[in-house]
Amino acid sequence: MQRPSRVLAALVFIALGWSAAVSAQTTAAPAAAAVAPAPAAATAGIQSQNIFQVKPDASADPNYASQTNGERAKVQPGNNAPMWRQVGAGVTGVSSLPKSEAPEAGNLIQPFVQYPGSRLTNAGEAWRQVRNNWIIPYGGSLFLIVVLAIAIFYFTKGSIKNHGADTGRKIERFTPFERAAHWSNAIAFSILAISGLVMAFGKFFLLPVMGSTLFGWLTYVLKTAHNFAGPLFAVSLVVVFFTFLRDNWPQKGDLQWLAKGGGLISGDEPASNRFNAGEKLIFWGGVFFLGIIVVASGLVLDKLLPGLIYERGTMQVAHMVHAVATVLMMCMFLGHIYLGTIGMQGAYKAMRTGYVDETWAKDHHEYWYDDVKAGKIPAQRSEPIPPGQTVQV
Numbered sequence: 001m002q003r004p005s006r007v008l009a010a011l012v013f014i015a016l017g018w019s020a021a022v023s024a025q026t027t028a029a030p031a032a033a034a035v036a037p038a039p040a041a042a043t044a045g046i047q048s049q050n051i052f053q054v055k056p057d058a059s060a061d062p063n064y065a066s067q068t069n070g071e072r073a074k075v076q077p078g079n080n081a082p083m084w085r086q087v088g089a090g091v092t093g094v095s096s097l098p099k100s101e102a103p104e105a106g107n108l109i110q111p112f113v114q115y116p117g118s119r120l121t122n123a124g125e126a127w128r129q130v131r132n133n134w135i136i137p138y139g140g141s142l143f144l145i146v147v148l149a150i151a152i153f154y155f156t157k158g159s160i161k162n163h164g165a166d167t168g169r170k171i172e173r174f175t176p177f178e179r180a181a182h183w184s185n186a187i188a189f190s191i192l193a194i195s196g197l198v199m200a201f202g203k204f205f206l207l208p209v210m211g212s213t214l215f216g217w218l219t220y221v222l223k224t225a226h227n228f229a230g231p232l233f234a235v236s237l238v239v240v241f242f243t244f245l246r247d248n249w250p251q252k253g254d255l256q257w258l259a260k261g262g263g264l265i266s267g268d269e270p271a272s273n274r275f276n277a278g279e280k281l282i283f284w285g286g287v288f289f290l291g292i293i294v295v296a297s298g299l300v301l302d303k304l305l306p307g308l309i310y311e312r313g314t315m316q317v318a319h320m321v322h323a324v325a326t327v328l329m330m331c332m333f334l335g336h337i338y339l340g341t342i343g344m345q346g347a348y349k350a351m352r353t354g355y356v357d358e359t360w361a362k363d364h365h366e367y368w369y370d371d372v373k374a375g376k377i378p379a380q381r382s383e384p385i386p387p388g389q390t391v392q393v
């Protein structure tokens with residue numbers, strides 16, 4: 001009886017061992033499947049190309065860097081680096097849009113240029129460098145230096161006063177037409193100067209105070225005002241130029257006036273005609289020379305000059321010219337505005353009312369005063385005042 005029981009025990013042992021081995025295999029199978037999916041599942045569905053798997057050694061080719069986009073597509077499909085490199089270098093592609101309407105439709109990034117003061121780089125970046133590295137810091141500094149110099153002059157020397165008491169006898173210095181031309185121009189100029197200064201420098205002194213939302217709206221409003229005041233300034237500048245041209249030609253005494261600096265420091269003002277040499281310099285330098293440059297570049301920026309193709313390069317050059325000329329113009333007119341308001345007693349009244357006292361005329365424009373007294377220039381040039389009516393000044 002011993003033998004059959006030993007055989008049975010051996011059979012039970014084998015059976016148990018076999019079933020344990022099978023169950024261990026079936027529980028391990030899903031984990032193994034998760035680690036390495038069947039090849040059939042990996043090739044199903046939409047696939048993207050991985051350039052590193054297509055030809056990992058393609059870049060070892062000595063001509064790799066000079067491949068065209070077509071050549072690159074053969075060894076590394078989907079790698080468009082050659083095309084983007086050309087785009088970045090400013091190459092113009094093909095566009096079916098008409099050149100007159102969309103002159104730069106085929107060009108995403110402008111070709112390389114070197115604007116004065118920039119590195120050789122694509123034109124957009126070159127323009128940015130000129131604006132941010134030169135125009136803004138140096139233009140802003142020059143403007144502040146002029147403001148500071150005027151302030152120092154005012155607080156040390158004070159306003160230029162008349163030498164004697166008023167006589168009560170008036171001379172008409174500016175006719176109503178001359179004043180209307182001047183003030184239209186001055187108002188347009190003030191709008192342009194204030195809005196221009198905020199657009200260029202506002203982010204340094206206004207943005208931190210008022211926050212981006214308010215500053216954004218303010219700049220948007222001022223930019224619109226700038227675009228409208230520009231053409232008004234252009235027209236009134238032409239009128240001002242022709243109105244005051246006659247008395248701004250060089251005359252006797254101008255060089256002497258300049259040599260003595262107009263007596264600004266000594267206080268001994270040299271004799272001058274209707275306009276002195278300082279005013280003539282502002283007229284020819286500020287109104288005429290800078291005026292032409294500022295107006296022409298401004299009209300380009302407003303896209304108001306007909307027949308011009310407005311490309312990005314055109315706008316960049318116009319912007320740089322406009323910014324430099326306007327900073328110089330503002331600096332010149334700061335001096336003019338100072339002397340026309342708080343810098344000289346009686347000057348503002350002359351432009352507001354049109355009349356000056358004989359004392360003022362003798363003090364500041366002696367040759368002109370002599371000509372009026374000699375009857376060479378009428379003391380009243382506009383419509384004569386009816387008898388019995390006094391002049392309102």
Ligand code: HEM
Nearest residue numbers: 185186189190244248275279280283337340347348350351
């Ligand atoms: C914005 C404030 C301005 C003020 C307060 C102002 C004030 C004056 C005053 C008081 C005069 C008379 C000077 C005299 O009697 O000799 C004058 C003359 C004149 N102003 Fe202005 N002005 C301003 C802006 C401008 C602007 C923007 C221009 C031109 C762009 C301009 C062009 C002239 C011209 C051409 C004269 C005649 C003197 C000359 O031809 O040199 N002014 N201004």
